[in-house]
Amino acid sequence: MKLSKTQTSTRRSSWTRRHLLGGLMALPALFALSSNALASEVNTTGLAVTDDTVKVGILHSITGTMAISETGSVQAEKLAIEQINASGGVLGRQIEYIQEDGASDWPTFAEKSRKLLVNDKVAAVFGCWTSASRKAVLPVFEQYNGMLYYPTFYEGLEQSPNVIYTGQEATQQILASIDWLKEEKGAKTFYLLGSDYIWPRTSNKIARKHIDKLGLKVVGEEYYPLGHTQFNSVINKIKLKKPDVIFASVVGGSNVAFYKQMKAAGVDLTKEKPLLMTISVTEDEILGIGGENVEGAYASMKYFQSLTNSNNEAFVKAFKERWGDDIVIGDVTQAAYLGPWLWKAAVEKAGSFDIEKVQAASPGIELTTAPEGYVRIHENHHLWSKARIGQAQTDGQYKVIYETEELMEPDPFPEGYQ
Amino acid sequence: MFADYSMPELMSIFAMQGFAGLSLFSIFVLMALGLAIIFGQMGVINMAHGEFMILGAYTTYLTAQVFESVMPGLYGGYFFVAMILAFVVTFALGALVEWLMIRHLYHRPLDTLLATWGLSLILQQTYRSVFGAREVGVSLPDWMMGSIAVTDLVEIPINGLFVMVLSLLIAFAVYLLMFRSGWGRQVRAVVQNRPMAEAVGIDSGRVDRVTFALGCGIAGVAGSAFTMIGSTGPTSGQLYIVDTFLVVVFGGAQSLLGTIASAFTISQAQSTMEFFLSGSMAKVLTLLFVVGILMLRPQGLFALKVRR
Numbered sequence: 001m002k003l004s005k006t007q008t009s010t011r012r013s014s015w016t017r018r019h020l021l022g023g024l025m026a027l028p029a030l031f032a033l034s035s036n037a038l039a040s041e042v043n044t045t046g047l048a049v050t051d052d053t054v055k056v057g058i059l060h061s062i063t064g065t066m067a068i069s070e071t072g073s074v075q076a077e078k079l080a081i082e083q084i085n086a087s088g089g090v091l092g093r094q095i096e097y098i099q100e101d102g103a104s105d106w107p108t109f110a111e112k113s114r115k116l117l118v119n120d121k122v123a124a125v126f127g128c129w130t131s132a133s134r135k136a137v138l139p140v141f142e143q144y145n146g147m148l149y150y151p152t153f154y155e156g157l158e159q160s161p162n163v164i165y166t167g168q169e170a171t172q173q174i175l176a177s178i179d180w181l182k183e184e185k186g187a188k189t190f191y192l193l194g195s196d197y198i199w200p201r202t203s204n205k206i207a208r209k210h211i212d213k214l215g216l217k218v219v220g221e222e223y224y225p226l227g228h229t230q231f232n233s234v235i236n237k238i239k240l241k242k243p244d245v246i247f248a249s250v251v252g253g254s255n256v257a258f259y260k261q262m263k264a265a266g267v268d269l270t271k272e273k274p275l276l277m278t279i280s281v282t283e284d285e286i287l288g289i290g291g292e293n294v295e296g297a298y299a300s301m302k303y304f305q306s307l308t309n310s311n312n313e314a315f316v317k318a319f320k321e322r323w324g325d326d327i328v329i330g331d332v333t334q335a336a337y338l339g340p341w342l343w344k345a346a347v348e349k350a351g352s353f354d355i356e357k358v359q360a361a362s363p364g365i366e367l368t369t370a371p372e373g374y375v376r377i378h379e380n381h382h383l384w385s386k387a388r389i390g391q392a393q394t395d396g397q398y399k400v401i402y403e404t405e406e407l408m409e410p411d412p413f414p415e416g417y418q
Numbered sequence: 419m420f421a422d423y424s425m426p427e428l429m430s431i432f433a434m435q436g437f438a439g440l441s442l443f444s445i446f447v448l449m450a451l452g453l454a455i456i457f458g459q460m461g462v463i464n465m466a467h468g469e470f471m472i473l474g475a476y477t478t479y480l481t482a483q484v485f486e487s488v489m490p491g492l493y494g495g496y497f498f499v500a501m502i503l504a505f506v507v508t509f510a511l512g513a514l515v516e517w518l519m520i521r522h523l524y525h526r527p528l529d530t531l532l533a534t535w536g537l538s539l540i541l542q543q544t545y546r547s548v549f550g551a552r553e554v555g556v557s558l559p560d561w562m563m564g565s566i567a568v569t570d571l572v573e574i575p576i577n578g579l580f581v582m583v584l585s586l587l588i589a590f591a592v593y594l595l596m597f598r599s600g601w602g603r604q605v606r607a608v609v610q611n612r613p614m615a616e617a618v619g620i621d622s623g624r625v626d627r628v629t630f631a632l633g634c635g636i637a638g639v640a641g642s643a644f645t646m647i648g649s650t651g652p653t654s655g656q657l658y659i660v661d662t663f664l665v666v667v668f669g670g671a672q673s674l675l676g677t678i679a680s681a682f683t684i685s686q687a688q689s690t691m692e693f694f695l696s697g698s699m700a701k702v703l704t705l706l707f708v709v710g711i712l713m714l715r716p717q718g719l720f721a722l723k724v725r726r
Contacts (some may be wrong), residue, residue, distance in 0.1 A: 071552060
C-alpha cells in the first residue's frame with residue numbers, strides 16, 4: 001500500500017535504533033526506520049509515543065446490542081493497523097492499539113474515551129458507531145484534544161476539529177439515489193419508512209426536501225420504535241398507497257423482521273412494484289435478513305464488497321485471510337478501514353503526532369489505495385467520495401449498477417435542507 | 419382519508435388488517451404463555467425469558483445447518499424437528515437453572531428478578547462468544563415462504579398462518595396440561611397453598627422444577643417459530659421481553675385465560691392504531707391505554723380469587 005503526499009522533509013536519520021526491531025522487518029520497514037525522528041521531536045504534547053511505538057485506541061461496542069454492527073468495524077481497524085505495521089508503521093513507529101469496549105452504552109463510551117485520552121494518552125482513537133455514542137464522546141475529545149476517526153454514515157449537522165468522519169453524511173447518501181430513481185426508474189411517488197431516531201428522521205427530512213425540489217411526491221412517511229418486530233400494518237398501508245418507491249432506513253433487528261414480513265406478505269422486490277431503496281442495509285445486515293428475503297432491493301452506499309477494482313480485490317482478500325472466508329464486508333467496515341490509513345497519511349504529512357499538526361495536515365489528505373477508490377479529506381473533515389447504488393442478490397452480495405461520475409462533496413450543513 | 423380508494427380496495431385492506439391483528443395476537447400468545455406459566459404460577463419474574471426464546475432460535479439455526487449439510491433431501495421438514503429440539507434444549511436448561519438458582523430464591527421474589535436478569539446477561543454473552551456478535555440468518559424451507567393470494571390485494575402469509583396454528587395448539591396443550599391432568603392439579607394446588615399441598619404429599623420441589631422448565635420450553639418453541647418473522651442474534655430476545663411482560667401483567671398474572679384475553683386486546687388495539695397513526699404513536703397510545711387500565715384494575719384483567 002502506498003500513500004501519496006506522505007513524504008515529509010522533517011525526518012531525520014536515527015540509525016542507532018535499528019537493532020531494536022531486529023531482523024523482523026522487511027525492506028520498507030528498514031527504509032522507514034532509517035528516517036526515524038526522535039520521539040521528543042514528533043511528539044511535543046506528551047502522547048504515548050516512544051522512539052519505536054505509538055499507542056492508539058479502538059473504541060467500539062463488543063458487547064450489548066450494538067456489537068452486531070460494530071464487530072466489522074473493529075476487524076477492519078485491526079486489519080488496517082496490522083497492515084500499516086507490516087509496511088513499516090507510522091513515522092517508523094509500530095502502532096500498538098488499546099481496545100476498549102463501549103458496551104452499547106453511551107456514558108460508557110464517554111468514560112472509556114476519557115480513559116484512552118487521559119490515562120493512555122493515545123495519539124488517535126478509531127471508534128464509535130451510533131450517532132448517540134459519537135455525541136457522548138465529542139465533548140471529551142474536544143476537552144482533552146484527541147483525534148477521533150468515526151466510520152459510520154450519519155445524519156450530518158456536525159463538524160468538529162477533533163473528528164474525521166470517514167463515512168458519508170446524509171446528502172452524500174441520499175441526493176444521488178433520488179436523482180437516480182427519478183431518471184433511471186421514472187419514480188414519481190415515495191413512501192419514507194424508518195426507525196424512530198435522529199438518523200432516519202434527518203435523512204428523510206433531506207430526502208423529502210429533495211423529492212419536493214424535483215417535483216415528485218411523498219405519499220407516506222412513517223417511523224417505528226427501535227426494535228419493533230411487527231410490520232404487517234405498514235406493509236398493508238404501503239399496498240394501499242402503491243408508491244413507486246419505498247425509501248427505507250429501518251435499522252437493527254427491525255430490519256430482519258421488516259424484510260421477512262414483506263416477503264411473506266407477497267411483496268416481491270425483484271418485480272420493483274414497488275421498488276425498495278434502502279440506506280441502512282449493508283452486506284452485514286443481509287447476513288441476518290437472508291439474501292432470499294431482500295433480493296431485488298436497491299441500496300445507496302459508497303462501498304459494496306463486490307466492487308471490482310484492484311484496491312478492493314486486495315482488501316477483500318486480506319480481510320478474508322485475516323477474519324475467515326465466510327465474512328462479509330459492508331459499507332461501514334470499509335469506512336472504518338480508512339481511519340488508520342488516513343491518520344497515518346496525516347501524521348506523515350505533518351511529520352508529527354501532535355494533534356494540532358495532524359488536524360492542520362488533514363484537509364487535502366488523499367488516499368489512492370482506498371477499497372472504494374480514491375477519497376480525499378475535505379476542509380470540513382468529511383470525505384469526498386462517490387455515491388453508488390447496488391442491487392441485492394440472493395447470495396447476500398450487491399451488484400453495483402450505478403456510481404456517480406464525480407466525487408460528491410460532503411456537505412454536513414446542507415442549505416435549504418434543514 | 420378513505421375517499422381516494424374504491425370499495426373493494428377498502429374491504430381487502432380491512433381483511434388484511436384483521437389478519438395482521440390476528441397474527442400479532444398469536445405471536446403475543448406464543449411469547450407470553452411461557453412467561454405466564456412461570457410468573458403466574460410460581461411468582462418468579464423471569465427476566466431471561468427472551469434469552470430462552472433465542473436459545474430456541476439458535477437451536478433452529480443449528481438444526482437447519484445440520485439438515486442442509488447432512489440430509490438436504492429432508493430439508494422441507496427440518497422445522498418440525500427443530501421445534502421439538504428447541505423445546506427439549508430449553509426445557510433442559512430451564513430445569514438446570516431452576517435447580518441451581520431459582521429454587522434458592524423462592525421466598526425472595528425481587529431477588530429472582532435480579533438473578534434472572536444476570537442470567538440473561540450471561541446467556542447473551544455466551545451466545546455472542548459461541549455464535550458471534552452478528553445476527554445469523556435462518557433460512558426457511560420453500561413451502562413456508564410466500565403467501566396465498568386470495569384476491570389481488572388480499573394475501574395471506576403462510577408463515578403467519580403457521581404461527582397462528584402453532585400458538586393455538588400450544589395454548590390448547592397448556593390448557594389440557596394445567597386443567598385436565600393430574601400434574602396440572604398439583605401445580606394449581608401448590609400455587610394456591612403450598613404448605614397444604616406439601617401436607618397431602620405433593621413434592622412441591624419437583625412441581626416447581628417441571629413448571630419452570632415447561633415455561634422455558636414453551637419460550638424455546640416460540641423462539642423457534644419467531645425465526646420466521648424476526649432476527650436471531652445474541653440480543654434479539656430483548657426485542658420481545660417488554661411486550662411479553664406487558665401482556666402477562668395486563669392479563670392478570672395468575673390467569674392463563676387473562677393472558678390470552680390481554681394478548682387479544684393489546685394486539686388488536688395496536689394493529690388498528692398502527693394503521694391510522696404512525697408506528698411510534700401507536701405504541702405510545704397502547705402503553706397509555708394499558709397503564710390506564712392497570713390503574714383502575716391493578717390485578718390485571720382476570721384475577722384468581724383465592725382465600726389467603
